[in-house]
Amino acid sequence: MKDVYDVTIIGGGPAGLYSAFYSGLREMKVKIIDVQPELGGKVRLYPEKVIWDVGGMPPTTGDEFRKQLIEQGLRFDPAVHLDTKVTSFDRLDDGSFVIYTDKDTHYSKSVIMAAGGGIITPQKLNVTGADRFELTNLHYTIQALDRFKGKKVLVSGGGNAAVDWANELSPIAGEIFHVYRKEEPTGHEAEVARLKRGPVQSFPCTRITELKAGSDGRKIALVVLERDCVTEPFELEVDEVVVSHGYERDMELLQQKKEEIGVSDDGVILGGSDGTTGIPGLFAAGDLLRHDGKLNLIAGAFHDAANAVNQAKQYIEPDAMKYGMVSSHNDRFKDWNEKIKAQRNCTIC
Template sequence: MNELFDITIIGGGPAGLYSAFYSGLREMKTKIIESQDTLGGKVRIYPEKRIWDVGGLKPILAQEFCENLIEQGLTFNPTVCLNQKVETIDKDENLFVITTEDGNRHYTKAVILANGGGIITPQKLEVEGAQKYELKNLHYTVGRLERFRGRHVLISGGGNTAVDWAVELMYVAKSVTVIYRKEELSAHEAQVKKLQENGVNIILNAKITCLHPNEEKDCIDAVEIAVNGSHQRVEVDDVLINHGYQRESSVSFTPGLEPKKQGEYFESTGKGALSTEGLFAAGDNIVYDGKVYLLLGAFQDAVNAVNSAKQYIDPSSYPSGMVSSHNEVFKARNEKLIREQHGVPILSESV
C-alpha cells in the first residue's frame, strides 16, 4: 500500500501552508497536494501589493510575505506534491483515498480542504487575435511594477483588483487609463477616489472591440474601444485585463461522502470540522457564524482544523497545541537560533 499520512492538505495557499505548519507542530505526518506548479495560492497574483492587516507584521509586499509563508509552512518537512489536481476523494474503511488527475492515489487518516475557491484562471479577453499578444504586452496580472515604468497603460475592468492595479501603477506608469463596461466602478470607494484625485483617465460604459498591432514590434500599438455607441482609439504600451476569474473546483467526492454546503461554501462547525467525519476545512471555502474572509481568518481556520483533526485521529490528545515558547518541538530549533545569534558553534545540524 502507498505511504500513509495522518493529514493530507488539499491546497497550498495561506490556509494550506499554515495548516501544514500547525500539523507539524502537533507532530503529525503531513502531505500537501497543490494543483499549481508552486505554493502560495492567490497571494501570488499580487506580488507587489502591500499587506497591512496581518497581526505583528509591518506592511510587507505580497511576494515577500508569500516566501515567508512557504518557509514557515515547510518547517516540519511535509511531503509536497505540486502539479497534481485532485479528482476524487473516497473512503476505504477508516482511510481516505485521494486520487489525482495523473492517477496517483494518496492515503490519509484525515483530510483538510484548503483549496479556497478552487483553481483560479483569469477570464481572457474575447477579442480576435488577443492570445497572440499574451507574451508581449497583453497581461492578466501585474508582476513587477517596474515593468510598466514610463509606459502608457490601459486597464480593462472596474472591480477591486483592476482598480488596485491602477492605484499601484499610477505612481510608475506615464499614464493610466481605466475602462469599464458599467456605469460606475464597483471597487472600494477609497481606491476609486485615489484614481479620481490623481487624474487617472476613467472611461465608463466602454469595452475593447479591437486590438491594433504594431507589425514591426509584434505587439499591441493601440486598442479600439466602444463607448456609448461610438468608437475611440487609445494608444497604449501595455494592456491589462481584469475581467474576473473562472473558478474550477478541484475536489469531487464519491457518492455519500460530500460534506454539506451552503451555495459554494462547505458548512463548518467553526472548529474546522465538516459534516463528513474525518474531513476538515480552512480558508475561503467554508462558512460559519463569525467567519472572517481575510488572511488572519485563514490562519485561525487552519489551527482549528488541525486541532480537530488531531483529536479525530487520537481522541486522547490535548484539544490544542502548546504555545511555541513552551513546545518541545521547538527546543532544538530555538537552541540553534540562540547559538547563531551569539556566534556560538552549533553542536548538531540535525535541526
C-alpha cells in the same frame, strides 16, 4: 504497502501552508497536494502588491510574504506534490480517506480542504486574437511594476484587483487609463476613493472590442473601445494592457459530494467555525470555508487552519489535547530557538 499520512492538505496557499505548519507542530505526518506548479496560492498572482494587514508583520510585498509562508509551512518537512490535481476522494470504512489525482493515489487518516476559491485561472479577454499578445504586452497579472515605468497603460476591469492595479501603477506609469463595464468600479471603498483622487483617466460603461498591433505585429499599439454613451468606437494608444476580469473557478471536486460535504450553490463549504464539514474526518480552512463570524482575510485563514488541524488531530487521536501548545512552550522549537538566540547575540556582539 500503502503509505498513510495523518493529514493530507489539498491546497498550498496561506491556509494550506499554515495548516501544514500547525500539523507539524502537533506532530502529525503531513502531505500537501496543489494543482499549481508553485506553492503560495493566490498570493503568487500579486508579487508586487504590498500586504499591510497581517498582525505583527511590517508591510511586505506579496512575493516576500509568499516566501515566508512557504518557509514556515515546510518547517516540519511535509511531503509536497505540486502540479497535481485532485480528481476525487472516498471515505473508507475505517474512517480514513483515499485521494485520487491525475497522477497517482494517496491515503490519509484525515483531509483538510484549503484550496481557496478553487483552481484559479484568470479570465481571458474575450477579444479575437488577444492570445497572440500574451507573450508581449497583454498581462493578466503583474510580476514587476518597473516594466510599466513611464508608459501608457490601460487597465481593464472594475473589481478589487483592477482598482488596486490602477492605483499601484498610477505613480509609475506615464499615463494610465481605466476601463470597466459598470457605471462605478466595485472595489474596496478606500481604494475606489483613492482611484478617484488620483491621475487615472477612467472610462465607465466601457469595454475593449479590438486590439490592434503596431508596425512590428507583435505588440498592442491601439485599443479599440466601445462606450455605452458614445455611438462610435474610439481608440487609445497604449504601451501595455492589464486585464483583471476575475478568475474562473474549478469546483468539480466539491460538486461530486456537494450534499455530503455541505456545499453552497456558489461553491463554498458551509461548515463549522471549527473547520468541520458534513463528512467526518474532512475539514476545511481559508476562502473555501464559510461560517458564522468568518473573516475573509489572511489572518482569518490562519485561524481556520489551526482549528481544522486541531479537529483533525482529535479525529485520528480522540485522546489528544484539544489545542496545540503555543510555540514558546513547545519542545519542538527548543533547538531552533536556541540557534536563533545565538545568532542574535552574535549580531549584537
